Amino acid sequence: MKNYDFKTIEKKWQEKWVNEHSFRAVDFHPTKPKYYVLYEFFNISGNLHMGHLKGTVPADALARMKRFQGYNVLFPIGGDSFGLPAENAAIKKGINPHKFVEDGAKKAFDQSKQLGLSFDWDRTFCTSDPNYYKWTQWIFLQLYKHGKAYKKEGVVNFCPNCKTVLSNEDSQGGKCDRCGGDVVQRKRWVWYLKMREYSEKLLDNIDKIDMAENLKEAQRNWIGKSEGMQVGFDLFAESGRKLGKVNIFTTCIETIYGVTFVVLAPENDLIDNYAGEIKNWKEIEDYRKKTALRSEFDRLSDQKVKTGCKVEGIYVKNPVNNAKVPLYLADFVLAGYGTGAVMAVPAHDQRDFDFAKTFNIPVIQVIEGDCKDKAVEKKEYLSANSKMLNSAEFDGLPVKEAKQKIADKIIAMGAGEKKINYKMQDWPFNRQRYWGEPFPVVFCDHCGTVLLDEKDLPLVLPETDDYLPNEDGDSPLSKVTDWVNCKCPKCGRLARRETDTMPNWAGSSWYWLRYIDPHNDKALADFEKLKYWGSVDCYTGGTEHITRHVLYAFFWQNFLYEIGAVPTREPFKRKMGSGLILDDQGKKMSKSSTNGVSPLEFIDKYGADAARLHVHFLGGYEDNTPWTYDGITGITSFLDKVWALQNMIKGDEVSQEHRFELNKLVKKVTEDLEDLKLNTSIAALMTFIKKVRDDKFITKQELRAFLILLNPMAPHITSEIFEKVFGTQILDESWPKYDEKFLVADTITLPIQVNGKMTKKLVKVAKDVSQEQLLKEIEKQYPDIYNSTMTLKKVIYVPNRIVNLIK
């Protein structure tokens, strides 16, 4: 027998799989049930990295197992290509982004083939393909037509370096997700998608999906649902003339008698109508200018130092007691959350307390506790259920009861109502960039905002060689004047196209639907096919997109469902978040890591099967695992032993000696692969091979089962051995089954406990032995532990597991 020559063998099978379209999914398969496995598509950049080896292989293993189990499996791949890498290559090296994407996608797909990934190669596409983004644009048209897209001047996160608008999701921590620079707040005309309307539906999606709790929490946290009250504080001129109303949002209505000031976000334009009444308008304008220039990062980092500006000349009244309350602007109040205005209760909110100290505002305590040096906050007084003070008729009531009663009173007065707020904002949906989907929208002086007709899609991105935004931060498309200037689709007069493009998240917000019918030019996908394939059964990929991509995906699928474009509301039934490969610093492995290793280098050295097994033997799918080549010899020697099984065949049917071990193995691998636990599957396969080698033989049927069980993880070597031994193709086989009655060995070595303590004594008995028989056996072997002259208080006997003698 020749040694296992992975280079030749792996290449042979990879070519065969591609040439024969071995993993093509069949629409409307007459007999097989469907199973849809999805791996997050590749961000088209450079070579695949270790993260891909970690992320893709378990999905591939699941897909391969499901095929053996008789499912019609859809396991597709594509490219997220309207991204930063292509754009940067264009800007920095003058590479045409189309060319960059074409090369990058080819590279990613070729490298996937070298890993032996069983993707359906007939369904690939990239988000920058016009035939794909035609439908991304189509979805935008639907969003607009259904009132879910609107353009307005808003205060947005803006990156001065990238000269573009960012969503909250893209500017977490006040840093630009694209370049890492500081984000500032700027007023701009922005396309928004009404994602906030979908908050409850998204929360519902989160409840239904099968996903790790920490990821669900991250998403819920992001949506940030909070229940409280909205209360109106009437606004007066110094003369006492009523001007209007300031609505505030609070979750602590019980503290309303302690309000000593009200604060508006600097961007809140409510008071602009009363500029004439305000005595320090100039000061207010200065303050507004100052805060606008402060970066988001500054605002977050100086949380202790409160800045603000009193509004002189007008005041508000507390509805519960008509107390006169001064009004301030301060940037600790966010324009985008709630009403952009808060009632401040320094005694019971630390931020208000800090602000009150800085501006010498009085403090009124309304709940028991010591608030001399700090506020007594909600958490503290609610857990103690403290009593009310200085709150008129509510004095002396426990705070929980008072909360309810004060709310009732305010509602009865008509001064306020119960209200639910969400942190999640509408999605700012435009970027001032070249490399993205153009909006199918023109602006006409006569007709206003006009949509392109669906039959005129795709609106193709024009060619240019100037990929930079201009100084005002307008998109590079604005410089392509013969594209910008167009005819209004409605009146035919001269009009201008929208020159911003969609964010790179647009294309990834519906791509799993397109795999179902990637070449359809009549619809985003055929409705019957969508019905057939349904929701993705298992979606794998990184966890870094959990508050962006996955929430956007929920949003779009919900919308498409509501307009009847797709048959299901839930895009994914189950989401598994791939852990990271860590470098020697304990950080995510990257090319700059001191021990950064590329999967190609690994494959070249040890082969794809070894690479697949090694990375997944290091740890579970959702765990971060430190990278090391240590232990690779364990994997290569395992594969050598697998190869050597060909020479150990003796007999045909499953042998008496291996029946129990094999049944156990089938159960273990079947269950573990379903959970993407490749590490324990591999361990079980190693244990079995040890047994076989001890016994120096394996039967044909045992080998058949073993190869099929290993195939999802090491597809090349198993395909080769199978073909050599059986003369047929392993892919035509079906998954081995186990029999419950063989899951317990015929002879059990039972541990004995005395009074709940392990004795380290073991007794050999037949499977399912009776308690009576067992005690006789113990007496025979260990008369000092038990003999019939002893009286036992109790015997706890768990058949085939343990016996505990209580003396």
Place this chain on the structure above:
RNA sequence: GCUGGUGUGGCGGAAUGGUAGACGCACGGGACUUAAAAUCCCGAGUUCGAAAGGACGUGUGGGUUCAAGUCCCACCAUCAGCACCA
């Protein structure tokens, strides 16, 4: 600060409430070899003991149970997400 996760040998990591440390690496001993590599066999939680055997062991302290790494309570450490969200 809030929320969620995780704490097990020298290392990566296993354990439906039932023999803790599977499987693998590294390590020690042996076989083969002129030698090395490769391969194969054996050993191995810590500790006392020549051995038989004993004691102690899953971050810490309590609890539930015949039995706890696993369940409950409190605390500590660590990782991650969010964070002036009213």
